[in-house]
Amino acid sequence: MTPQPITHHIDDALLMAYSAGTLPEAFSLAIATHISMCDECRATLESFDAVGGQLMEDQSPVTMNDDAFTKTMAMVGKQSIQRPKPANDIPSVLAGYIGGSLDDVEWRSLGGGIKQKIILAGRDATARLLYIPAGQSAPDHGHSGTELTLVLRGAFKDVSGHYRAGDIEITDDSVEHTPIADMGEDCICLAVTEAPIRFTSMFYRALQPFFKI
16 A cells, blocks of 8 residues: 655754754654654755754864764764664664564553553653554643654544644644544554643543653
């Protein structure tokens, strides 16, 4: 089956911040994963990188410590050793955070068939995998900041549109929504939040501290 085209992209402001290296790791992970799936956003990022590179060339040279190169190569060597096992169903940039395939994720139930796996919990943002069974809805909720939701498998819809594999939804504190997975296939997303979400259900509010969501 021919893959559906990606129709929901990262905005320029986030791409520029990613290019400049100013985003929290969790947000950078979501953007890097989307870019690996989306030719359009990858091309836009390359243009931003080119501009940034030109600006750096225009700056006065900076003297480096004698051991700077040695330290950098040591870091590269360390990272190359910790390669994840191959996974055909997810971009390699994400595989290292989940340890392989989406089929091997150790999920934690949130109730109603919804599951999550927190893969990165930083001071500024949290990244998690979210599993929604086919035809099911995630709990209705709002936000206390920015949320990025990247579809990895399946699809979902909410008040703002229909999102398929590769699509990314960007929401903020002005949005309240209830994502519903399409019929026929379970939906798995990479969701990144910079603050706890606001559940409308008292049940989920009471359990929120245990779910860390």
